Amino acid sequence: MSEQPASTAQPPLLNDGIELCWQTDTSPATKRLAHRILRRELTPAIATRLIRTNGADPHTLVGLREKAPGEWPHTKWVPLLSLAIDDPTDSVPSVWRMDLDLETPLLLKPWSSRQLQRDILEALISCGANVNFHHPAHFSMRAMSVAAKTGNIEAVEVLLATNQLDYLSCPSISPPLRPSQAYDDALIRTARRLLHHDPSLSGLAVLEAATSRPLPSKAFTYEYMDTILQHGDPIPVGVVRTALSEAAGLGSHWVMDYLCERLATPADINPAQGHHPPLQRAAMHLQVLLDEWDGWDGDVDDDMLDAIRNRKLVVRSLLRAGADLSTKVLPITTTGDRKRRELVLKEYVVVLNELPFVVMDAINAALSTQRDAYIVMTRILPFVDHNDEDACLPHPPSPSPLSFGPQEAAAIAWKIGAFLHDPPAALTAVDQVLTNASALKRRVRAAVGHFVKWAATKTVSNREVVGGWSRGPDGQMARVPQLQCFAVDAGQRHTHTQLGVREVVHGARLEEVRQHGLEGVVKGFNNEEGNDDCQFQWGRLGFVGQTGQQWVSLGIN
Incomplete structure (x- = not known):
């Protein structure tokens, strides 16, 4: 997709480190509409006039690109409808960061009121903005994904009311750039609302929790998983076993603790022959990280140490849950087998x-x-x-x-x-x-x-x-x-x-x-x-x- 950087003459719209890019066929009216959305200087009447009278296209993408000198520029393409969704707790979830490994966030001031945001979203949708529209490479920037991951319950309600959504999922539980109790509460409310709308989302929500990176806190993980169990459909056995496997591989130890404590059965912890036990997978990933650490030149960074620690905690979770330590699960045939077994026994x-x-x-x-x-x-x-x-005496004692x-x-x-x-x-x-x-x-x-x-x-x-x-x-x-x-x-x-x-x-x-x-x-x-x-x-x-x-x-x- 070809693109054009935003004109240097335009007033600054974004924080330092991010610039706007446009598709080559973006009209001036569409750019004006995008500018007003980014500045939060828009009313439903102005939006309607720009679209229906001036030809602005609400069904378009705006590029956000990092100003990272010396690096290949990375552009995130975002639908206009998604840009109109606030980050109500100012927590900057992953969708508003340019890269999960970088901390370059998109910081936009909120609309002046929750009602104005609702009116703007409804105006854009009524004028042709497709609620399912997204760039093929940026699936997570669909309007509903942005609304869910920011904990914006008002935006979620607007999008659900259209009855046009072709995909739903509970919000991921990766911590935002600025963690807060307000954000955690908003995410729980959003997940509860989506599960009330479609209880069958529970299985996918458990899998997404098991693969969330970086890891949220224990308190939030348990509350979020409790919400899934209370308001969603029962979790199928196959989903539980897949979630155990994913958590074992990725080091999601709080999710592993929860699964072992509330959902997994002994048969899930120690599956029958022919299935890879979670302990085996956790041991393999721990060994890979430790081998990489052994070959590391210089100081080991904090991310590596955290990854090793998390996988050790996953191993302990499975051991406390009664994981099988026999040679069927942890064989001693090869040198690598024996190393993995020794790691688990430690x-x-x-x-x-x-x-x-x-x-x-x-x-x-x-x-x-x-x-x-x-x-x-x-x-x-x-x-x-x-x-x-x-007490019957003449003078009571x-x-x-x-x-x-x-x-x-x-x-x-x-x-x-x-x-x-x-x-x-x-x-x-x-x-x-x-x-x-x-x-x-x-x-x-x-x-x-x-x-x-x-x-x-x-x-x-x-x-x-x-x-x-x-x-x-x-x-x-x-x-x-x-x-x-x-x-x-x-x-x-x-x-x-x-x-x-x-x-x-x-x-x-x-x-x-x-x-x-x-x-x-x-x-x-x-x-x-x-x-x-x-x-x-x-x-x-x-x-x-x-x-x-x-x-x-x-x-x-």
Whole structure:
């Protein structure tokens, strides 16, 4: 397509770094119409007169070209209708940047009101502007794409009202040049409106989210994906698996986290023979980047480091979701195979070393309300009025504060607070990290559930739960272990070995170490004892009731 640069005599319309170009057959009236749109100096009446009386063509393209000395000039061809759509939050999404790798934005002031923008768009459409018109090389500059990606809900409504759109999609979730909460909110509203118009857009929206670059924040990704699930059609299995594959290849780790947590099944994470598992693809892309890094001369730029980090996070997401680590997925046949497997196993060590902190957070989440109530009631119970005499006496007794012995108020407060503990909160916290079925998740989940129940209802204080240091009768400080509510069956004639939740969770980690030959998993407590206090058979793990020494199995295998 031939083009002509804009006349240097015209008043400046654009920010520095961008200039206008025209198609060779662009009339003066069309240029005047474009100038007025760019300056936001147009009314519906003037637009109609320029088109119907002066011959301006509303069905035309305007070229935007970077003034990049020494580089091949890049021109983005934009329909007039798209140029008339505001960026209402002034966030500069990708459609208003000349190149995703450059930060040369198109900065236009907005129309004086939302109603004026609506009137201008309706006038251009009524005078012949085609809502589907776009340059073949710039599909993303169609009017609806621009309206959706800028979060311009008023423009979306105008375009939907024409009933002439031949293509719809939810807005991409790539962050704008100037991120803001206003832009995020506008994009969510736009996606919700488009899904109400056509719920079948949900599948494509999930795929586009998995391929969005650069990556949006976790909070926005989850809200956007929730919107798709709530307002769109159910996501087909094939779309979920394709999205997993795309996210694995591109390093879209927040989307991968969401897919593993909310949509993917074990069969999606570990597909049947004949399909490439997402973990395999993620490992291949990670290895390619690391090999490129090894051959890099000079300093590695931030983009490369981010890409490596993102792909490592994708690998961890899949491992937490129970991805298969067998040689079917990560073979050891060639040198390249072994390198990829080693890379994945290193990331699994990171996941396992994070697990104890996840467990503690889960337990604290479940016991937090009980602990809060315990603190308050321990202080106020001694001041509660009571009557300990017969109220039928001629002279009714006067109320007096409750009288407790040492530690009685605290013990009573802890027992009352037990009604407030929240077992589902602990399991939810575990589920958010270990997101799919695996032996590791099953064991950790069962251990956390038992510990929370026992800590809340079978103890007399928070100190008994968390352990610490206590002064004995002889005045010496003695270490009090954390609550040991697990027991390893030693048979009828022997004393059952008592364990705490940390030992049980580390035992689950040691199973993974043995199964996959891992190195670097850190115990993190009682290190002087090694792993001896965490060695047990899962079928013999249970607890001993408080009324006797009868051992009860927890049924964890």
